[in-house]
Amino acid sequence: MVRVLPVTHSPPSKPEEAIEIPAATKRRLGLDDERSWIVLTESNRFVWPGPDIRPSENESGYCGPLPPALFEEVKRRFVELARSQRHRATARSE
Numbered sequence: 001m002v003r004v005l006p007v008t009h010s011p012p013s014k015p016e017e018a019i020e021i022p023a024a025t026k027r028r029l030g031l032d033d034e035r036s037w038i039v040l041t042e043s044n045r046f047v048w049p050g051p052d053i054r055p056s057e058n059e060s061g062y063c064g065p066l067p068p069a070l071f072e073e074v075k076r077r078f079v080e081l082a083r084s085q086r087h088r089a090t091a092r093s094e
Contacts, residue, residue: 002048003089005078006039017041017081019074029063040078046092 012018018037026036066074081087 001045003043003045005043005074007036008039009034009036011035012037012039016077017086019070019077022070025067025070031063038074040074040081041086042088042090043078044090044092 007021008018018039018041021031021036021038023033026032065071078087
């Protein structure tokens with residue numbers, strides 16, 4: 001079972017509910033040049049691979065990991081929001 005947080009180009013209405021992905025990280029991951037945010041208030045849970053997986057332009061389909069400091073910030077803030085019940089998880093299936 002994995003938990004996936006959405007990434008969006010839409011700026012968050014409440015800054016504490018998302019984390020912007022730095023431009024350098026987006027370039028390294030092969031993402032577009034538009035500003036993007038990781039949404040912390042919602043997630044999808046599913047058995048990997050699942051219905052929300054989209055094809056990637058590279059052969060493996062793997063873009064790469066987030067930098068450790070960014071991953072730790074996402075994890076810390078996600079857990080805080082989940083504990084304060086400001087998070088919505090959706091169980092997905094095929």
